Amino acid sequence: MSGQLAVYGGKKVVPEGTYKKWPPIDETDRRMVLASLEGANHAYGPNCQALEKEFAAWNGNAFAITTNSGTAALHMGVAAVGCGAGDHVLVTAYSWSSSATCIIHHNAIPLFVDIDFETINIDVNQIEAAITPRTKAIIVVHLHGLAVDMEKVMAIARKHNLKVIEDCCQAHGARYKGRKVGTWGDCAAFSFNQNKCLCSGEGGMFVTDQEEIYKAARQVWSFGETRSPAESRDYHAYALGWMYRNNDLTAAFARAQLAKLDRYIEVQRQNAAVLLETLHGTPGLILPTEPEGHFHNWYNFTCRLDFSPIGWAGDRSRFRDAVMVAIQAEGVPAGTWQRFILPAMTVFQAKNAYGKGCPWHCQGAAEVDYSPERFPVAQRHTDTHFGMTVPLRAPQGPEAARYTGEAIRKVFERIREIDPDRILKPMP
Secondary structure, eight states, X not given: OOSOOGXXXXXXXXXXXXXOOSSOOOHHHHHHHHHHHTSSOOSSOHHHHHHHHHHHHHHTOSEEEEESOXXXXXXXXXXXXXXXXXXXXXXXXXXXXXXXXXHHTTTOEEEEEOBOTTTOSBOGGGHHHHOOTTEEEEEEEOGGGOOOOHHHHHHHHHHHTOEEEEEOTTOTTOEETTEETTSSSXXXXXXXXXXXXXXXXXXXXXXXXXXXXXXXXXXXXXXXXXXXXTSOOOOOOOSOOOBOBOOHHHHHHHHHHHTTHHHHHHHHHHHHHHHHHHHTTOTTEEOOOOOTTEEOOOSOEEEEEOOTTTTOOSOHHHHHHHHHHHHHHTTOOOBOSOOSOGGGSHHHHHXXXXXXXXXXXXXXXXXXXXXXXXXXXXXXXHHXXXXXXXXXXXXXXXXXXXXXXXXXXXXXXXXXXXXXXXXXXXXX
């Protein structure tokens, strides 16, 4: 692809109006949401109960609880499997902050494990070495829609008597060896946030196949009570509880979108295939992967820069930022999803979530090391990645995906013209 880069005044590749908004809204969405609006219960209502049954059936779980966020569902999982003050929970060093803050929500302490560069997921070969006598559980994050190798995780968990919580917030419908995420571990969390493959604006779902865990999670979900709002309540708090319930309007929207979710995932896979084909062999560009035995839902199309053929020896993240701006100038809605590894975030570096050093220095806690240099692979990914969701999502089709790929390829074919000092604002 020839032509001056758009960031320097050339014509951009992607025509105006190529990308349509997500999620697509049709008469089914309008009918179900308006019916809820006209109904009598706008709190935890009939659509909430129906959504729980429908999602459990869709994913293959015995129990489901609809929540107000994926973060809430993760916290419910940490509590429901018995993690508490001073317990250690293993989690990936690279994810959204909720994957780790959900641990300190229940006074437990996260221990980070570096990632595998190819998959961007937790390096399953480093999990066992991270286990301590205080370790109670593992949170596995199926990041960007690619499942973790759950056979290895479950074997380690069984060997060391650990619970497994699956963070499926980006991974609706993803599979490993034919089995859906959210059905491997002791429990799992899904998100229905605006950006997710199943969008209801906000919201989420907690799932499990174990009745004991289901009951414990439901206490956390609704004020520490033992009965749900659909039952006859005594309004007595039997345990530490929050208010993580969903509402009927949001659940109605989620039900309408759930009916279309399989088709959405099919579209994402088709568009990802077009992107992979268009970008194959682009020098300096590391493309995302779908290893054998995996079924990727392509929540995010995450690329990394390979600096060997680029010839850049300066600040890698700054050069990546300039490349991303150049791609954006060509009309592609690309961005950096997470600019920090989790151990480097202030909440973990300060070790003072609740004040007075808790939970890290509460009675019974043990010292943990969050030195960022202990997670070099996660840092390498953070400094070199960029990604996108919109070009993959319905109602986008192959044409939008092809324009996206051509725009990225144009930038990389002229990448030696990229000058961060010219493109980016001066560093403070």
